[in-house]
Amino acid sequence: MRNENCIFCKIAAGEIPSATLYEDEDFRVFLDLGPANDGHALIIPKEHYANLLELPEELCGKAMVIAKKLAKRLKDFTGADGVNIVNNNGEAAGQSVFHFHVHVIPRWKNDGKFPLWIPGELTDEVRDKLVEEFKKNPLV
Numbered sequence: 001m002r003n004e005n006c007i008f009c010k011i012a013a014g015e016i017p018s019a020t021l022y023e024d025e026d027f028r029v030f031l032d033l034g035p036a037n038d039g040h041a042l043i044i045p046k047e048h049y050a051n052l053l054e055l056p057e058e059l060c061g062k063a064m065v066i067a068k069k070l071a072k073r074l075k076d077f078t079g080a081d082g083v084n085i086v087n088n089n090g091e092a093a094g095q096s097v098f099h100f101h102v103h104v105i106p107r108w109k110n111d112g113k114f115p116l117w118i119p120g121e122l123t124d125e126v127r128d129k130l131v132e133e134f135k136k137n138p139l140v
């Protein structure tokens with residue numbers, strides 16, 4: 001599956017050059033052109049899926065294993081203090097390229113790069129509604 005208008009499909013296929021750190025039959029890992037920090041890399045499937053919700057489950061598992069290994073290597077190599085694994089799904093969630101990707105971002109103490117969210121408060125009403133819903137309709 002491929003989307004002719006998708007830049008990440010072209011990168012996945014090697015038609016647009018990328019600073020590739022890893023490649024296998026299902027995934028390519030390459031450096032982000034607008035990095036939050038040195039070592040900021042993206043993991044993409046070679047087939048086109050718009051986001052995590054469309055990604056087949058077996059590829060979800062593989063993507064997370066690559067993210068884990070890459071996080072360790074990047075942290076060790078760059079000397080970062082921590083690593084964010086970020087995945088945006090939908091424009092409202094900050095996604096700008098609509099081909100599923102995982103950001104692996106080395107972080108340094110006080111690098112001030114981004115707050116992922118501004119913490120709010122978990123109300124009793126919201127908590128009870130969600131816990132009840134997931135008890136009634138289990139996730140798996």
Ligand code: 5GP
Nearest residue numbers: 007018031032033034035088094095096097
């Ligand atoms: P999103 O906002 O969709 O979660 O992330 C898209 C990411 O892709 C951004 O961090 C952006 O810098 C990166 N990006 C967009 N176009 C290209 C490109 O052509 N090459 C590379 N290497 N990164 C890209």
Ligand code: ZN
Nearest residue numbers: 006009048099
């Ligand atoms: Zn694509």
